[in-house]
Amino acid sequence: MNAFEPHSDDVVHLVDGTGQMDGTDQDSKLAKCQDIIGYQFKDLSLLLSALTHASGASHRLASNERLEFLGDAVLGLVVCRWLFEEYPEYNEGDLTKIKSAVVSRRSCGKVAIQLGLDRCLIVGRGVTRNRSYPRSLVSDVFESVVAAMYLDGGDEIVRQRLKEWLADEVATAVETQGSNNFKSTLQQYAQRDLASTPVYRLVSESGPDHRKAFLISAVIAERQFPAAWGSNKKDAEQHAASNALAELHGLPLPFPDTDS
Known part of the structure; x- marks a missing residue:
């Protein structure tokens, strides 16, 4: 797996897929994303869908919204199992609070930016020009990429990656939410x-x-x-x-x- 190389977790970097700058065309974004997550897709169409925001899609069903729906469930299941296995001393209420903090939009958006997934998102030209995008779209792409990996590589691939990417979020949530x-x-x-x-x-x-x-x-x-x-x-x-x-x-x- 490639090294985890964070950049600023405060600034979202979006570039449209016009190809007017090196690394901004669609193929470069697909390659960059696979390098970031340390996984090579067998079916690149899954990753393409995961990275495509509705503003950059030819029609609504070609965007990442359906994968985001699945990714939310996969993320929740993986984190629940992780917490269940590694924190046997915590009751259901504590586990629920920890899980909610870990899978929140804030956490997912933060990790997505640290990984650099925001730079891989395929959006319409107007989104980058006007900077009118909702901050939530960065957490959405995190969930959609999780779903794409799950469909392409199975749950073990997803579990391995999430345990690396979310380790700090889990540790923080356990310290602040997990115990009375x-x-x-x-x-x-x-x-x-x-x-x-x-x-x-x-x-x-x-x-x-x-x-x-x-x-x-x-x-x-x-x-x-x-x-x-x-x-x-x-x-x-x-x-x-x-x-x-x-x-x-x-x-x-x-x-x-x-x-x-």
């Missing part, structure tokens, strides 16, 4: 990656003595993370740890302080 013991997860992360141990700082408290609420923030090496409320200090610390994990991984805060 967020303090333990944050401590492991901080000690492993930040060479520090989290401490928890009481920011505020409110309510009568018999029904107090506590606002607590996690602090790692003097960096204070967004505080979270809890009906007791134990819950507040768990919520604060969850907020810290989310911020460290660039994800939305699960327990925002709505009063701030």
Whole structure:
């Protein structure tokens, strides 16, 4: 398999198939895509369909929309089996949260751009000229390529590739979504990656003595993370740890302080 060579995960690069630049014609895109994914198709028409956006198709059924439909299901099944086999300590609820994060449009789009699949997408000239494309089309091509590989090479090929491409997404989702013991997860992360141990700082408290609420923030090496409320200090610390994990991984805060 060819090396995984990421480029910026913030910028989508689309070029139409006019062939006016080297590497932008249809045949070059097919070759480039096969090089990226480390798989040579027996039936190139499958890959051509997977890479063809509706704007660049001769008719709707020639686009990647049908393959996207199948790819969504294949992706979900492969990730579910992966999580089921490798994380036996997690219950159904945890596995569902992890899986949802891994197969989200955000994750698929990010990985597609890191791989460079956006450069292989066959789109109409107007899409690249006007830059009016929806961001979701990059995640869509990821799903359609997964489906094409599944039909051409079988589930084992897909499983091998996805376990390489989505390894970081799974690890992040497990750390941020997979366990209710967020303090333990944050401590492991901080000690492993930040060479520090989290401490928890009481920011505020409110309510009568018999029904107090506590606002607590996690602090790692003097960096204070967004505080979270809890009906007791134990819950507040768990919520604060969850907020810290989310911020460290660039994800939305699960327990925002709505009063701030």
